[in-house]
Amino acid sequence: MPFGFWRRKKPADPQLWRQGDVFITRVESIPDAARTSPLRHGILAHGELTGHGHRLDDSTSATLFAGAEREFFLDVRSGGARIVHQEHGAIVLPMGLYRVWRQREYTPREIRIVRD
Amino acid sequence: MSRSGNVTASEVAGGRAPLEQTVTARRSELDGISRATAPRAWAAAQVRLGSALFELAAFYRVAGDAGAQRVLYQGRSALRAALEAAGELPPADRATAQHQVLADIRALADRQRDEPTLRVTWATGVSALLGKLLRSDLAHAARILDDLKAGAGAMDDPKVWTIWTQAACECLANPVYVAADLGRALSELAEAKAPLDGARSPWLRAAMTIHEALVARDEAAAGALRDEIKALAQAEQDDDAWRVWAETTTDAITQVRSTDYPKARALLAELTARAGQLGYLGKRVVMTARGLIQDREVKRAAGLIGETLHPLMIAAEATETGDGLRVSRLDASKASNLATLGRGIHCRELILTGTAIATLPDDVQVVQRLDVSACSRLERLPDNLNVGQLIARDCVALAALPAGLRVSYLDLTGCTALAALPADLVIRKGRLSLRGCVRLAALPPGIGPLAQLDLSGCLNITAVPPTISVTAWIDVGGSGLTAMPPHLAGLAIRWRGVPIDARIAFRPETLDAREILAEPNAERRRVMMERFGLDRFMQDAKAQVLDQDRDAGGPRRLLRIELAGDEPLVCVSVVCPSTQRQFMLRVPPTIATCRQAIAWTAGFDNPDDYRPTVET
Numbered sequence: 001m002p003f004g005f006w007r008r009k010k011p012a013d014p015q016l017w018r019q020g021d022v023f024i025t026r027v028e029s030i031p032d033a034a035r036t037s038p039l040r041h042g043i044l045a046h047g048e049l050t051g052h053g054h055r056l057d058d059s060t061s062a063t064l065f066a067g068a069e070r071e072f073f074l075d076v077r078s079g080g081a082r083i084v085h086q087e088h089g090a091i092v093l094p095m096g097l098y099r100v101w102r103q104r105e106y107t108p109r110e111i112r113i114v115r116d
Numbered sequence: 117m118s119r120s121g122n123v124t125a126s127e128v129a130g131g132r133a134p135l136e137q138t139v140t141a142r143r144s145e146l147d148g149i150s151r152a153t154a155p156r157a158w159a160a161a162q163v164r165l166g167s168a169l170f171e172l173a174a175f176y177r178v179a180g181d182a183g184a185q186r187v188l189y190q191g192r193s194a195l196r197a198a199l200e201a202a203g204e205l206p207p208a209d210r211a212t213a214q215h216q217v218l219a220d221i222r223a224l225a226d227r228q229r230d231e232p233t234l235r236v237t238w239a240t241g242v243s244a245l246l247g248k249l250l251r252s253d254l255a256h257a258a259r260i261l262d263d264l265k266a267g268a269g270a271m272d273d274p275k276v277w278t279i280w281t282q283a284a285c286e287c288l289a290n291p292v293y294v295a296a297d298l299g300r301a302l303s304e305l306a307e308a309k310a311p312l313d314g315a316r317s318p319w320l321r322a323a324m325t326i327h328e329a330l331v332a333r334d335e336a337a338a339g340a341l342r343d344e345i346k347a348l349a350q351a352e353q354d355d356d357a358w359r360v361w362a363e364t365t366t367d368a369i370t371q372v373r374s375t376d377y378p379k380a381r382a383l384l385a386e387l388t389a390r391a392g393q394l395g396y397l398g399k400r401v402v403m404t405a406r407g408l409i410q411d412r413e414v415k416r417a418a419g420l421i422g423e424t425l426h427p428l429m430i431a432a433e434a435t436e437t438g439d440g441l442r443v444s445r446l447d448a449s450k451a452s453n454l455a456t457l458g459r460g461i462h463c464r465e466l467i468l469t470g471t472a473i474a475t476l477p478d479d480v481q482v483v484q485r486l487d488v489s490a491c492s493r494l495e496r497l498p499d500n501l502n503v504g505q506l507i508a509r510d511c512v513a514l515a516a517l518p519a520g521l522r523v524s525y526l527d528l529t530g531c532t533a534l535a536a537l538p539a540d541l542v543i544r545k546g547r548l549s550l551r552g553c554v555r556l557a558a559l560p561p562g563i564g565p566l567a568q569l570d571l572s573g574c575l576n577i578t579a580v581p582p583t584i585s586v587t588a589w590i591d592v593g594g595s596g597l598t599a600m601p602p603h604l605a606g607l608a609i610r611w612r613g614v615p616i617d618a619r620i621a622f623r624p625e626t627l628d629a630r631e632i633l634a635e636p637n638a639e640r641r642r643v644m645m646e647r648f649g650l651d652r653f654m655q656d657a658k659a660q661v662l663d664q665d666r667d668a669g670g671p672r673r674l675l676r677i678e679l680a681g682d683e684p685l686v687c688v689s690v691v692c693p694s695t696q697r698q699f700m701l702r703v704p705p706t707i708a709t710c711r712q713a714i715a716w717t718a719g720f721d722n723p724d725d726y727r728p729t730v731e732t
Contacts, residue, residue, distance in 0.1 A: 089732030
């Protein structure tokens with residue numbers, strides 16, 4: 001039995017939140033490239049037909065950053081943050097760093113973000 | 117004996133030489149006087165020369181001599197030179213000299229009544245003198261204007277009256293002149309309008325100045341003046357007059373808004389109604405006037421805003437509010453046991469969401485927004501309620517709306533007990549949302565015009581009366597409508613919030629599976645699928661079920677459809693756990709299970725990695 005085997009803990013499942021076509025998971029850090037572009041609007045995704053959107057209930061509760069490939073990062077402050085949508089239940093995120101991305105679908109030409 | 121001016125027929129024969137000699141003598145006399153050293157004497161000599169020339173011209177005219185016009189011109193030039201010289205005298209002598217010259221010209225004009233040039237020369241001279249005096253001596257100017265008017269009356273010459281009109285309007289456009297004697301100014305303005313004859317701009321300028329002085333002292337008289345300007349604008353189709361009317365009306369709004377708010381609103385309404393006549397200025401004028409009306413201080417002075425402008429949150433354990441609350445926003449959404457609202461409440465926003473309120477007091481006043489959503493015990497709203505937005509979502513006990521209700525935005529989503537809308541309901545160009553009002557069977561013909569009409573889920577509404585106009589969109593999702601009402605043809609259509617076209621809404625049987633799958637937008641694709649029917653879709657597309665299971669939303673199916681000349685289409689059909697709507701998402705053709713397909717759409721190639729802990 002190798003030394004220290006019993007000290008190793010099984011890593012906890014990374015938490016994954018889903019609100020409609022938006023997914024959120026915890027991350028260790030936010031890429032430096034994304035850190036340079038904080039967004040003020042607090043909107044994670046916006047439905048082009050319905051006008052509905054996934055957004056921060058209070059835009060001061062977290063800082064939103066735009067990453068590559070239409071993903072976002074969230075730096076949630078100590079009070080936590082609520083993500084709301086007109087047709088889905090709210091999600092409460094505790095303080096921490098998060099990656100946010102959209103559901104995708106397949107077409108023979110490209111793999112694209114689901115549009116609503 | 118015939119007479120022409122002061123020259124008799126007998127004089128025609130033998131008068132030429134003496135008159136010509138007189139002119140020559142006057143010219144010699146003038147040559148002997150220096151304008152530089154003796155300007156007053158020179159001016160007097162010019163008047164005498166002018167007089168002689170006019171007499172000679174009159175003789176020539178009677179005699180039919182071709183030189184009459186030339187001599188007349190010389191005579192007029194001499195008189196003008198005399199006036200000019202008098203005007204250049206030192207200030208101490210100037211007025212006397214000018215009056216003297218004008219008196220001489222007037223005497224000449226009275227003698228030669230057949231010669232209109234003399235009357236016009238006199239009137240023009242008086243008018244020029246008046247123009248200078250307006251800047252230095254207003255009292256003197258007023259006297260001169262009176263002289264001009266008396267002269268115009270005595271001479272009864274339309275040209276002299278026109279000169280008086282223009283001179284009077286010039287005086288009346290001077291605020292100091294007007295302020296010195298407002299009564300006189302008003303009567304002069306009335307007199308000056310009669311001989312207006314095409315030259316309306318000076319009169320309009322004068323009217324504007326007088327209105328400015330009048331509006332602060334006597335709004336009724338100012339209103340009469342505005343009406344006069346409006347009548348002129350209407351009669352003559354004069355853009356300038358409309359502009360002056362708009363400006364004077366805006367001035368009046370500024371004046372009365374703090375003392376008589378309803379009057380200010382009435383003036384604004386009049387201005388808005390006439391905006392079309394104001395051309396490109398119309399919109400700006402109306403915006404400015406509206407800004408004047410909307411001013412917070414003005415509204416406060418008019419008692420439309422409570423003097424205490426702080427919001428008030430009612431405590432969670434409260435069962436009633438106090439009386440006479442005057443606040444900006446009264447929020448009782450935390451007080452779920454609140455059953456009684458105090459009397460005399462006045463606020464901009466009243467939020468009663470989720471409270472136990474059954475009725476609202478008749479004297480409640482809400483200016484902007486009344487939210488009674490989810491008040492499951494609410495049975496009655498006060499009569500004659502006038503509010504910007506009324507939000508009454510899920511008021512399941514509300515069986516009727518009050519009489520005299522006036523709103524811009526009315527949301528009755530989920531009011532399942534509501535059986536009818538009142539015939540006198542007024543919705544001011546805004547939105548009417550009746551989503552899920554299943555008992556409603558008809559719309560009153562008098563509502564609207566509306567911007568947006570949401571009838572989704574109104575199973576029993578089968579028609580929209582032709583008297584109801586809608587400008588932006590209509591939501592027909594799940595309503596009883598089977599075709600677009602003819603009078604709304606071309607209007608944008610929605611199906612429970614998703615913009616679609618009339619074919620998807622009313623003729624879904626004409627769609628086909630390939631068209632549905634080619635729709636790039638998932639929401640619209642969902643509606644198309646819903647309208648077409650999943651079973652029919654599968655039959656139509658000859659879909660093969662590769663896999664099926666269940667998740668939090670309900671059953672899932674992985675379908676495979678063979679496409680001629682293309683790779684097979686594999687898609688997963690899922691039900692959203694929040695909305696219970698069925699979506700269909702295409703996945704790579706290598707996917708074999710529903711679990712694998714959903715994990716792939718979430719970005720996970722390994723389905724074991726996709727385990728959402730929270731899903732809404």
